[in-house]
Structure formats: structure tokens, C-alpha cells
Amino acid sequence: MIAVKRLQKWIGARLRPRSLRDTMVSVLTVAGIAGAIALAALLGLVISPSFAELEKRATDGYRHRARVALSEFAAGSEELAREHASTQQTPTDLARTLFAAHAVDAVAYRPADRAAWDVRLRAGEGAPGAASRAADLSRALNRLDPDRLIGGASSTKFYLPTDHGLMAVGLARSVNGAGHPSGYVAVARHLTAGHLSALLGKTARIVRPPLGQTDAVSASSRIIDIAVPVRGADGKPVATAAFRVSREVVLLGRRVLLLAVAGSILLLVFLLLMLRRALAAFVLEPLDRVERHMQRVQASGALLPFQDSRSRDDEFGSLGRSFNAMLNQLKDLREQNEIQSFALGRSESAVGVLHNVRNALAPLATILSHGMGARTLPDRELIDRALAELRRDDIDPTRRAKLVTFVATALDAETVARDAVRMQLEVGRDAMRQTLEIIGAQQARAHERPPRERCDVSDIVARNATIALYARSVSIEVDFPARPAPVLANRVILSQVIGNLFSNAVEAIVATGRDHGTIAVEIMPPNDGRLSVRIIDDGEGFEPSQATRLFQPGFSTRTEKSGGLGLHWCANSMAAMGGALELRSAGKGSGAVAILTLDVDPEPGLTIGELAA
Template sequence: MRLITKINLALLGVVAVSAVLNFAALRMAVMPSFASLEEQAADRNQGRVLEAIELHKEQVANSAGDYAIWDDTYAFMRNEATDYVDKNVTAESLKTLGVNYFVAVDNEGHIVLDSGYRYGEEEPSPLRLFASNQLLRSHPFLEATEDVEVRSALLSTDQGLVVVGYAPILMSDRSGERAGTLVLGRILDADALRSATKVDFEFKAPEKASEDLGVSGQEFLYRVDQLTSVEGKPLTAVISRTGRDITAVGERTILTTLLFLLGGAALLLFALGYVLRKIAVSRIEMLRAHLSNVASTGKLEALPDDGRNDELSEAIQAFNDMAQQLAELRDKLRRQDYDHGAADQAAGLLHNVRNAMSPVSVLAWELSKEGQSAVSQNLTKALEQLKDPEIAQDRAAKLNQFVTMSATRLIEDEAERRNSVRSMVDMLRHIDDILKDSERSAQLERAVESIDLDKSMRDAVQLVERRAAVDLGLSHLDGNLVLGHKVPFDQVLANILVNAAEAIEASGSKSGKILVTSEIRTRGQGAREVAMMIRDDGVGIDRGSLQHIFEKGFSTKSEGKRGLGLHWCANVMNAMGGRVVVESEGAGRGACVTVTLPAATESKAAA
């Protein structure tokens, strides 16, 4: 038997023994982990169901507390609000509130009001929570506590399980004697809970739960929890069923791993046999060492030529050629990346300068037209007539009156021109700020600064306030400070406002509305952020275009627009730690752009 054959047989035996040991080790070490994950998944599924039920109880209890501790409800229990039921206990109002039952009980247990509805595809059908009009004085709903406490519980009715919330009826300021108890109920829809939790579960009577449950088998894991009634007695059992898919995946994973190990071992044997046949161990080691050095250092250097002129030498030469091509490609990619970055920066800069220049050109055109006003021409004619010594006295008086009125008009026009010039100067300064900021950003990293949201928006408004079809509304902006880079942030606001104004003009409406509001939100771990919503009633955005709205080169506008604005805005906001979100209900229904940045630690009022 040849040496290479012996070596291959020995290696094959090692691989076989290794496969058996690996299989045993995987079964002993990995499968318990999969089983543990399966148990945890079953516990999580049961927990989701219980949490969903508790959420329903909390929601109904909160609504019960709101209605119970209310002057109108208090007055109704004292027979002082005759229209209370018509206003608050209709099918529509209860559906809006998210409950099916509305019950009011006085302190003696007499049910003053028991109204409810079950909602379906047709008209709501009336319901009652209690069969009688009197509760026992010992009923938990009538239990008096020292503190005002809003509680929740479960009841079993002919409609199934009902989540109830109940609270003492007091005045809105929690004063006055307790007028009774208000109870709100919501029918617990098991199908809706299954859909919401994505868990397969059912409700069963407590005495039947253990009979039907059995034990967890090969296909499913079961979890059971008892739910109690308002009296604290067992009411129903929640039984969830979780498929044992994870252990099946574990079995398949172990088998797949073994197959890969065996396949890899076969390839290894083939490679070793080939190398031994060619007596190329030393050269392979040299190649391996070189590749390891490349992996550790990241430097793709050429291999030295061994001069043997065989297949391995050709492979070394091919590697060297590849290394040279990769080096050239890396340099080319670096140049292209630089060029693309510079092109994007230039395109964004030109886009912002164009937006800022648009109102400047409008002001310049208006100022040029004012120099040719009819008032100036008529005033000149009037002054020439007054120079005539033979002019009639009454005519001169009228001309003097006209001169006075024209002079006043010219003074007013001059004041307006000065305001326009000042606005133009501010806009030109804004353009200068854009250029300076672009120059600084090319040399230095921008420092985060505190930005006055109200001032930035009012500066940006100048770009669209002279558009005849646009009506602007600003609210809830004063006092909000955000962290970011002021000049780029101002450009983002300007871009969004110009887009909104152009959307209104494109809709063909003679008068459109842009409404700007803001609110403070709380992110994870208590971090605060300020969101500014800019809504317009323009042409809107269809759902298909909304998915591509931030892509470079995409635009919903015609007339050769390049689609740079929102792409640039999104990149700038991401760089500042913020974000931009665009929403629209469809074409012709307007749009809302939400700009979010981290809130500054101090408000403007505090500062």
C-alpha cells in the first residue's frame, strides 16, 4: 500500500471518529440550549397574552376613572344632568371610547344606568351588563376605600369574558361625597387578541383546563395561567400552545453541521493528497504565510517568484497580477469616491443657493418695476403745471393737494423699498453664510450648536412669504432649542418650505396653506427631541413616489428638476443626529414633512 494511501486512510479514520464525537458533543451541548430557548419562547408567548389582557384592563380602567371623576357624571347621579345619557352614553360615543358597557350604580347598590352595545357589521345591538337592577351591598363594586382608587377586573357574561374598570363617582376636583360607582366594560375578543399577540391560545373553565391540557408532547409546549373574577375567585384559564419548532431546527442544524464537516473533510483529504503528490508542502506553507500576513496587515503585496515554472508558479504569478489590479482598482475607487463626494457637495450647494436666490430675484424685479410707477410720472406733470404763472387758483389748489398726496405715497413707497432692500440684504447675507459654511465644512468638522427653532423658521419664511398663493401659519415654535449646525439646518428648512410652496402652486389653487408646528418628544432612555411638522395642502405625493422620495435624482416635480433637495436634506439631518420623515395620504391630499433634532438641555425661556 502506498504511503499516500495510508495517510489518506488514516485521515479518513480521524475524520470518521471526529464526526461521531462532534455529533455526540452537539447533541449533549447544543440541544439543551435549543430546548431552553423553546421553553423561553413558550413563556414569552404566555406573557404576551397576559400582558395584552392587562393592557385592556388598564385602558378600560383609565376610561372609567376619567368618566367617574367628572362633574357631569356627578351631576347625573344627583339627577342634575338630564341630557347626560344622550351626550355620553350613545352607541357612537361608547364605540369611540372603546367599550361595550356603561353602568352607573349608586351607593345603595341600585343600578341607575346599565347601557351597552355590541358592534357588528350592521346596527349596534343593545346589551346589559347585569341581569337585575340591584347589586348586593357586599359586591366589590360598592367597596369603599380611603383613597380614590380606579380598579379593573374580569367578569363572565352571556357575551363572554368582559374586562371592566370601575371607580367611585366624584367631582372633577375629587371633592364631595361619593355618589356611587361608574363601571365601564369591554368584551374581550379572543380572536383579536390572537391576531394582536400572534399566539395560539384559548380560554377554558378552570375545572376543565387540567382535563383537556394533558402534558407537553413532541409537537407543542403548553402554558396555563388562572384569571380571577372581581371577587378574587378563579374565573377562567388562559392556555397557550407553542410549537416545538426550535428543537426541530436544532436537529436539522446538527445534521447540516455534520454534513458540512464531512464535506469539508473530504475536500481536505483531496487537497492534501494532491499537495503530497506534487511534494508542494513547503511552497504551500510559504503561500499560506504570505496570505496570513496580508490578512493581518491589510497590505496586498506581491509574492516573490520561485522560478520553478510549474502550475504553482503560475498561480503565484496570477496572484501577483491580481494584487496589482486590485491596487489600481483601489486607487481608482478612491479617486471616484472623492469626485462623487465633491460633485454631491457642489450640487447641494448650488441647489441651496438657487433656492436662496429665487426671492432675491423677485425683490429685484419688483424694485425695478417700482422705478417706473405712474405716481412719479403724474407728480412730475403736476409740478410742471404749477410752474405756469397763469394757472387758475382752484386748479393750483387741486394740483397742490395732488402733490401732497403723491409725496405721501412716494414716502410710503420709499419705506417699502427700504424694507425690501433690507430683506434683500438679509437674503444675500444668508447666501454668503451658505458659501462660508460650505468653505468651513470642507476644512473643519462642524461644531454642534444650540439653534433657536423659531428664529430659524422665521428666517426661512422669507423665501416664500411673497408668493401670492401661499398662506403661512406658525405656532408652538417659540422657546424650543435644538442641537445641530445652524446654517445647514436653515437650508433644510428653506428647502422644505420652497418645496411646500411649489406643491401648492402646482396644485392650481389660488390660495394654499402651509402650517408649521412643533412638539417635544421623548426617545429611548429618556432623551428628548424636538419635532417640527411642516404641512401643506398642495399636490401631495402618491404612495409609489413616497418610497423613493429621498433617493438621489428622484423628483416628483416636472420642468427638469434634478431631485437633489430632499436627498441632501436627509444626508444633512443624519449628519446632525436628526432625521427627516415625509408623509402624504396620496396625490391631491397635501404632504407633511417632519424634521427632528435632539433638544437642547435648556429651553429658550430658561436661557
């Protein structure tokens, strides 16, 4: 009882782990045991029935081979009887001819006007026992009605039991020179166990009397006994062809099952052990180091950076860097907590980034929707069937032409669909790249004035035009110039501003209730070192008196906004880059114009005047 209680206590402690390490060990142990049981059951359910089905097919094949072998052996006798039935030879000459050219054991002839058969044996009349065997075969033939057996055909075949063995008999009707029936010719071959074994490739035996009316299959642990009836002239069994085959398929299946289960369990155990070591080395130990450092920070109150002796580029390395970044931010917030505008600026910047990310990712949703709604390509199974049929030599030319046309059309459709998907994926890749650039530049923008560099505003406009081209529920035509227009700006911030303005233009067009619209972009010639970009839409517009209020935080002319444009942020960003943003409209229903003003960056060696020209 004491030992049982101790075991129960140990199991209870294992089932109630006190740490993440104990939890992982318990989970891996339970997963390993359950996985081994499930794997063994799955392999048993898959492998055993499969090999049993293979054995059944093999057994059916042996039975079919036995029936075919018996039929072909008797058919040989029938062919010889039919071939020599009309040779107009005497019974003696007929027997001599057949014995000389073929492995025939007996030849019998019965004239049309007689009821007895004249039997000739290969061994000759003077051989020991020849007379008895001839009389035995004659009596067996006399019990048959040749006319009923042959019927309207010219010949037939059957097996005939005699006291001296089982004969495969071929019976044919002979005709005279005038074409009238003159009698019957019977050719008999003795079917022995040796003949049957040679035909089947297995050790076989002939059992008389027959064991049953139908095929019989009896299986033991290692052997399958197969019995196939040998049918006589009346269709009833007169003997049984019996042979044995090894259950090698099932035995092989059992060995495969055992090996598969053992190998799979060993592999599973190995993988679980490796996973346990990997979890300990790459997860639990780093977590322990982070926990100890956090306890030191909590105890001392000093925001000390986390120091890891290993330089890692995985998630834990990123976690350590993020943790240190968080500590640095907390340290800065301690020093700047009294500055409320700092917190407000960070909040507004975060909202702007989220909105910019939404705008940059908007084309992806539309691209995926277009891809899901694309027309279904031809079924691959139909194409495979068409190709398989084309490989046949006996196919009709008209059918072949139709199949070739079908396959060519399917391949063309797949090529067109693949090209369309590739083009949309390229657009999506650009959108994702822009999103990553927005996120990556956010930290730098939050604390310092954005650096300016030479960038092509035409290229930035073209990239952000996808926001309008893939707008939801509305078709928008975008017109923008292709000539380069170099300016001095922060490329990422300028791309966000232009993307926001495109998004605003799309929302203004959707607000009109139309299913189409137009956005035109004009790049004006440089003037006094400054360049203006005009984004013109035919959306709902706004009252001129609202122009100045549009740049106030949170203000919008629409109550159904899907995330807030942040024109206040756009204007501040343009000002930070040394530019300006202006909005104009003639009134409701007249569309709107957004004017971006930036510093020109001329080519080296060119003046502002030469660039404007």
C-alpha cells in the first residue's frame, strides 16, 4: 500500500508540473506515447488491409491461371481433332499421322453408321495394358452422345475420366469428299499432375473424385490451398486440380508492418529527445536568462540593458534587442514624461503609420479577391485523360484533333492565368515592400527630422497608383506622366503622403455613388527651384470655406471614414521635408485638387532653368 501511494503521489506531481520545463517534459512524454499508439494503429489499418487485398488478388490470379491452363490443354486436343477430321484418311493412317507429329496419347474414330469407337493408342496394340486402356477409353466414349455435345458447331472439348486417368478430349465431326458427315474423330491427351504443375508453375495434383462443385480456397498461417474443379462433357466436375501457394504477400506485409512500427516509434522517440534538447537549449535557457535579468531590474529599479553572452539572430535575439529597446524607451520616457506634446506626437505618428500601412496593404486584399474570383482552369484529370488518349495509336483522327485542341486551349488558359497571377504578385510584392519601408522608417521619423535625398516623384506616383487601380467596388482610371521628375525629399514619407492623397481621392469618388471615376496627376514645370505635383480627382469635393479646417487633427468631411486620412500628418510631413501641401475645391460635386510643392533636385551640371526647359 505504501508503494502504491508513493507511485500515485509521483504521478500526481508529474501531472501537476510546477515549471515550464516540467510542462514541456510532460507534454512531450504524453505526445510520444499517444503518437506511438496512433502511429502503430494507423500503420496497422493501412498496411494490413492493403496486403490482404493483394493476397486476395494473387489468389484470384492463381485460380484464373488454373482455369485457363485446363482450358488451353483441352483446346489443344480439340484443335488437333478439328484439323484432322476432314483429311479422308483411314483410322490407322490418321492415328499414325497424329502420333508422329503431336504429343497425343490416343486417337478414336467412329463412323456415322456405327455406335462403337475404334480407339488407337500411341503405345500400340501389343504394348502391356494397351488393350485394357483402349477398351476403357472406348467405353467412356460410348457413354457420350457426339451429336449433342458438338451441336451446331464443328468440334468441342471436355475432360473424360477413365480407369487409367483423366483425358483431355477434343471431339470433331468428320465429313467425306462430298461434304456430308461421315463420322467423328476424337483426340485424347492424358492430363497428369506433371502436366498441370508445368502449366501452373506450382506443384499440383489431380484429385478424383472431385472435391467440390466450385473453386475452393483454404488458408492456413503460411499456406493457401487452392482447388479448381475440372469439368467433364456435361459441365459437372469430374476431378479437381489442387495446388498450394505460399502466403508470402501476407507474411511480407506482417514483416513490413513490424518494421514500419518499430522504425517509426524509434524515429519518433529520437525526434522527441532531440526536440526536448532543442527546447531546453533554445527556449528554456534563454527564458531563464531573461527572467533572471528582469528580477534584477525589479529588485534594483535600474533599467539596465539585457546582456547575452551569445550573439543570436533568432526570435530570442530579437526579443533581447526589443527588451533593450523597451528599456531605453522607458528611460527616455522617465526623462520626458512632463512633455505632453511628445506623447501626443507619438500617438499621432502611430495612427499615421497604421493608416499608411492600411493604404499600402489595400491592393493585396483586392488582388486576393480577384484571384479567388478568377475563372476555374480545366480539370487536371481531364487533361491527363486527354494526353493518355492521345498516346494511343488507334484513336480516330477527328477525335485526336479535338483532343489536341482541348489540351492546347487548356495550356494557353493556364499560361494566361499564370502570367496574370505573376503580374498581380509583383504588384503585391511592391505593396509589401512599401509597407516594410513604412514600418522600418517609423522609429527614425519619430525622433529626428527626416533626411532628404534625391527621388523621382513620377516613380513614387506610379507605385502608389495601385491604391486606385485596385480600389474596391469602383473602377478608377489613373493618368500620370511617365517622365522623371527629381526632387529633394524623404522617399518613404513622400510615398506615404502621396498614398494617403490617392486613398482620399478614391474615398471621395466612392462617396459620389458612381461605379467609376478618374484621378489625374500633373507635374508642373519647375519654378524658382520648386516643383508642384497636382493630384486631381472627380470625387465629391468640399466647400472652399473648409479648406483650412481639413488640416486640423481629426476633422473630416465624411462621417463614414474607414480609418482617417491624417491630412494634419501629411501637411506636417511635407513641411518637415521643406515642402507644402494645399487642398482646393470649387465646391460640393466639383472634385478636388491636392497640390504638393517640393524642392527640385537638378541633374549634376544642370541649372534649375535648364531642368525647367
